[in-house]
Amino acid sequence: MSKLHNEEDWRILKERMFQGKMGQRVTISFYQYAKLGNPQLFRDYLFIHWSELGVLGRTYVAHEGINAQISVPAENFEAFRDHLYTISFLENIRLNLAIEDDGKSFYKLTIKVRTKILADGLTDESFDVTDKGTHLRAKDFNEIIEDDNTILIDMRNHYEHEIGHFKGAITPDVDTFRDSLPYIIDQIKGLEDKNLVMYCTGGIRCEKASAWMKHNGFKNVYQLEGGIIEYARQAENENLENKFIGKNFVFDERWAERISDDVISKCHQCGKPCDTHTNCENRGCHLLFIQCDECKAAYEGCCSNECKEVIHLPEDEQKKQRAGIDRGVMTFRKGRAGYLGHKSIHNPLEEGLKKFKT
Numbered sequence: 001m002s003k004l005h006n007e008e009d010w011r012i013l014k015e016r017m018f019q020g021k022m023g024q025r026v027t028i029s030f031y032q033y034a035k036l037g038n039p040q041l042f043r044d045y046l047f048i049h050w051s052e053l054g055v056l057g058r059t060y061v062a063h064e065g066i067n068a069q070i071s072v073p074a075e076n077f078e079a080f081r082d083h084l085y086t087i088s089f090l091e092n093i094r095l096n097l098a099i100e101d102d103g104k105s106f107y108k109l110t111i112k113v114r115t116k117i118l119a120d121g122l123t124d125e126s127f128d129v130t131d132k133g134t135h136l137r138a139k140d141f142n143e144i145i146e147d148d149n150t151i152l153i154d155m156r157n158h159y160e161h162e163i164g165h166f167k168g169a170i171t172p173d174v175d176t177f178r179d180s181l182p183y184i185i186d187q188i189k190g191l192e193d194k195n196l197v198m199y200c201t202g203g204i205r206c207e208k209a210s211a212w213m214k215h216n217g218f219k220n221v222y223q224l225e226g227g228i229i230e231y232a233r234q235a236e237n238e239n240l241e242n243k244f245i246g247k248n249f250v251f252d253e254r255w256a257e258r259i260s261d262d263v264i265s266k267c268h269q270c271g272k273p274c275d276t277h278t279n280c281e282n283r284g285c286h287l288l289f290i291q292c293d294e295c296k297a298a299y300e301g302c303c304s305n306e307c308k309e310v311i312h313l314p315e316d317e318q319k320k321q322r323a324g325i326d327r328g329v330m331t332f333r334k335g336r337a338g339y340l341g342h343k344s345i346h347n348p349l350e351e352g353l354k355k356f357k358t
């Protein structure tokens with residue numbers, strides 16, 4: 001019988017990845033909203049096929065569709081795609097290929113059944129998710145964001161747009177996508193006649209958000225097709241001006257892809273220009289923050305002197321301290337910490353909307 005779950009320890013899997021024993025891999029993301037009758041069955045079906053092809057990564061399956069972030073051995077890429085396209089609702093789906101790819105994005109395969117493929121907090125039954133905004137290709141996106149009647153909103157979270165965003169974009173200070181929807185709607189009320197242009201990492205958040213904005217009375221709603229990942233690809237291929245500055249945050253071991261050479265954020269500890277995210281070495285803390293090499297050395301990879309003290313305690317003592325709060329390796333606290341004084345929000349929502357409200 002085929003195995004339906006990973007049985008190897010993550011430490012061994014991760015070690016294998018960093019030693020480069022996995023050969024050439026391609027990092028891919030894709031999503032599709034659809035109506036799935038039996039997500040669990042679909043999940044198992046995928047797991048069996050993808051395991052055989054050596055696919056790694058994180059995928060969510062729900063009644064509303066699929067959201068996948070994975071890596072595939074280069075030699076199996078075609079077999080993977082061919083198989084995917086045999087699934088009727090995924091036929092010819094666009095696969096977002098990573099821009100900067102060292103193949104070390106994932107070290108194991110997990111496919112989870114969830115109630116939603118993207119937590120959005122929306123419960124309104126009358127909301128039609130298929131009535132979404134107009135998709136924009138990079139070329140048209142570049143044009144419309146120059147229009148004075150355009151409100152350009154970054155639909156990602158604070159730790160994502162902190163290291164990179166489109167020039168002139170409004171970057172709301174939000175922790176989650178779920179939090180962002182009611183907050184943004186509340187602030188943009190009265191601006192229903194403007195062009196509302198949204199973007200996110202790979203496009204999935206804007207699929208929902210654009211439909212939600214239309215549902216709330218906005219008439220001219222647009223979204224960047226395929227998100228920042230696809231934009232960067234088109235800008236490169238079509239020789240367009242690249243209006244994205246900094247790095248594109250990604251949800252895998254790489255943390256981010258560099259899109260332009262600009263470093264727009266600061267080390268949260270010393271304030272010098274830096275855009276490298278890390279997790280605090282203290283596994284009981286695990287805070288996601290930006291840290292430069294000097295601070296990494298001085299704090300031994302920790303977010304504070306307190307955490308630095310903790311990692312020097314015997315492992316038993318550390319375990320006791322984090323009992324019940326061990327957050328594992330892949331999850332990270334998205335919260336902020338008051339003692340990290342150099343966190344920045346470039347163009348908060350209220351600020352950015354001022355010029356449209358006069």
Ligand SMILES: [Zn+2]
Nearest residue numbers: 267270292295
């Ligand atoms: Zn520093």
Ligand SMILES: [Zn+2]
Nearest residue numbers: 280285303307
């Ligand atoms: Zn810490």
